[in-house]
Amino acid sequence: MAEPGRLRALRRRFREALGRVAGHPRVAALVNRLDPSSVRTRTTLAACASVAVVLLTASAALLLVLRANLQHTVETGAREQAAAIARLATDGHLTQQLPLDHGTDFIQVVDAHGTVIAASQNLAGHPVLPPTGTQSGHSTFNLGVLGDEHHQGVTTVTADTPDGPVTIHVGASLRTADAAEDLTTAALGGLCSLLLVTVGVLTWRTTGRALRPVEAIRSEVAAIGDRDLDRRVPRPRSQDEIARLADTMNAMLERLEAAGARQRRFIADASHELRSPLAVLRTQLEVARTHPDPEVRADMVAGALQDTERLQDLAGDLLLLARLDASGHRLAGEAVDLADLVRTIVGARTGDPHPVTVDTPDDADATVTGNALWLGRLLTNLLDNAQRHARHAVTVLLVADPPGGRLTLDVTNDGPPVDPADREKIFERFARLDDARSRDDGGTGLGLPIARDIASVHGGTLTVLDTPSGTTFRTTLPTAADGHR
Known part of the structure; x- marks a missing residue:
């Protein structure tokens, strides 16, 4: 009876020995190879x-x-x-x-x-x-x-x-x-x-x-985890495909790191932007609730309504930015007559402090492919920005260039110029060069970033430059014929 037990013990030891050999790092590496x-x-x-x-x-x-x-x-x-x-x-x-x-x-x-x-x-x-x-x-x-x-x-x-x-x-x-x-x-x-x-x-x-x-x-x-995006993959000394792969991976990691930094900054700025009007709104409502004077309560409620509208605009801008980020680099849409859209939006604006002069082509093809609501929002944001910074007048100029397949939309104000060092900063989300004035005028710091993102998803660009008539925000868009190529 002892012999079978001894055999089982020997088999168990043999299996344990095989397990130790199989678990050895060198053996495991050889098996993987x-x-x-x-x-x-x-x-x-x-x-x-x-x-x-x-x-x-x-x-x-x-x-x-x-x-x-x-x-x-x-x-x-x-x-x-x-x-x-x-x-x-x-x-x-x-x-x-x-x-x-x-x-x-x-x-x-x-x-x-x-x-x-x-x-x-x-x-x-x-x-x-x-x-x-x-x-x-x-x-x-x-x-x-x-x-x-x-x-x-x-x-x-x-x-x-x-x-x-x-x-x-x-x-x-x-x-x-x-x-x-x-x-x-x-x-x-x-x-x-x-x-x-x-x-x-x-x-x-x-x-x-x-x-x-x-x-x-x-x-x-x-x-590399989501918190280690600053790390980079090793690049071999050779100049072959693997070296190019390493360069591509490092470039992708740089983009991811930059996108993560922008996202964290955006979340922090959005939290700050939402927290401030919410705190003011709560204070106004608490004061209005306890104040005995009806006139003061009415003023507090009116101020609360203004802050509520500001919160509503901010939430709408954040939602639009999320939709623009999800739409990718190009947008497939319908044919939009940009000249007609410019005339309609400018004609519908009321209460602007400065007059707006519009110059659009009558006989040239000014049709683009895209979303009419988003293109209208682009022009509206540029006009709002121009009205805040203009001294006397705002000019809108639309130029069609059929040989080049591009349309140029210029929105110019005669206000102070933008410093060259700040011409990219103004397109960052929640960026303000004059924080106090922007808050007083109701700006959220998202108008220009939204305008640039709309131009980007339509295959165009938005830049700022100095012209003899003032500061010009120039938008270039491909025509409908060029967009379908």
């Missing part, structure tokens, strides 16, 4: 298989050519000796015992009655060799009487003698040909095996060395 699904293993197997097919084909062709040449040499010697014996038989000089040339195993001459009339010494006194079949166009014979079994080629010719026709069988030894073929086969087998092993090792090492930077990039990317 030998994974058939890995690029390294598949590349090595493909290289070895391709080389093996080429080597087998070349070896088979070489052996066939070698075999054909050796057999041709042996058969040529046998035919020459058979021809010499045929001449002797024709001249009537045939003797009963015939000498063998080098490479010839036997000679046997048989008359028309099946009687042996001449033979080589090793077949003296033996009957006619019985044929056992044909091979390669030649008859084969049972040569067991010679006491030496090996591959032979038999050549048979006929000749006319004074005593009648005779048949001459000359057997030539293929022992040398067989030995050469066997030696060549063994040499080719060894060389092909060595070459396959060499190709496999070189391919394995070369592929591993080539994929080592890729594995380093993969490991680094796998280790």
Whole structure:
């Protein structure tokens, strides 16, 4: 009863030992490298298989050519000796015992009655060799009487003698040909095996060395979390595809880091922008609730309504920004007559502190492809910004350039110019160059960023520049014909 228990214990120890070996880091790494699904293993197997097919084909062709040449040499010697014996038989000089040339195993001459009339010494006194079949166009014979079994080629010719026709069988030894073929086969087998092993090792090492930077990039990317976007993947010293892959990955990480920073800054700014009016609104409502004077309560409620409208506008701007971010770089929409849209929006505005002059083309094609509501919001935001900063007047100029496939929309105010260092900052979300004035005028710090994002999703641009008439916000958009190309 103790024996089965001992066997179970041995099997358990064996399994534990296998588990420890399999769990060793080096063994695990080797198993991972030998994974058939890995690029390294598949590349090595493909290289070895391709080389093996080429080597087998070349070896088979070489052996066939070698075999054909050796057999041709042996058969040529046998035919020459058979021809010499045929001449002797024709001249009537045939003797009963015939000498063998080098490479010839036997000679046997048989008359028309099946009687042996001449033979080589090793077949003296033996009957006619019985044929056992044909091979390669030649008859084969049972040569067991010679006491030496090996591959032979038999050549048979006929000749006319004074005593009648005779048949001459000359057997030539293929022992040398067989030995050469066997030696060549063994040499080719060894060389092909060595070459396959060499190709496999070189391919394995070369592929591993080539994929080592890729594995380093993969490991680094796998280790990068949403809070580690400042990390970068290692770039190899070479100038190949892997180096370009590393550059692309690092550029992507830089974009992700910048996008994350913008998102965090945007969330912080949005929280601040929402918290301030909410605090003011709550204070106004609390004061209005407890204040005994009805007139003061009415003023507090009116102020609360203004802050509520400001919160509503801010929430709408945030929602529009989220929709613009989700829409991508281009927007597929309907055909919009930009000239008509400009005239309609400017004509519908009331209560602006400064007059607006509009100049749009009457005969040129000013059609763009996009969202009419968003394009109207772009122009409205630019006009609101121009009204806040203008001194006396605002100008809207629309220029169509059909050869270039672009439309240019300029909104100009005669207010103070924008410093060149701040021309990109004003397009950042919640950015204000004059914070107090923007708050007093009801700005949320999102008008210009929304306008630029709308231009971007329509395939256009929005920039600010100084012109003789003042500060100009220039929007360029592709025409409908250019947008469908």
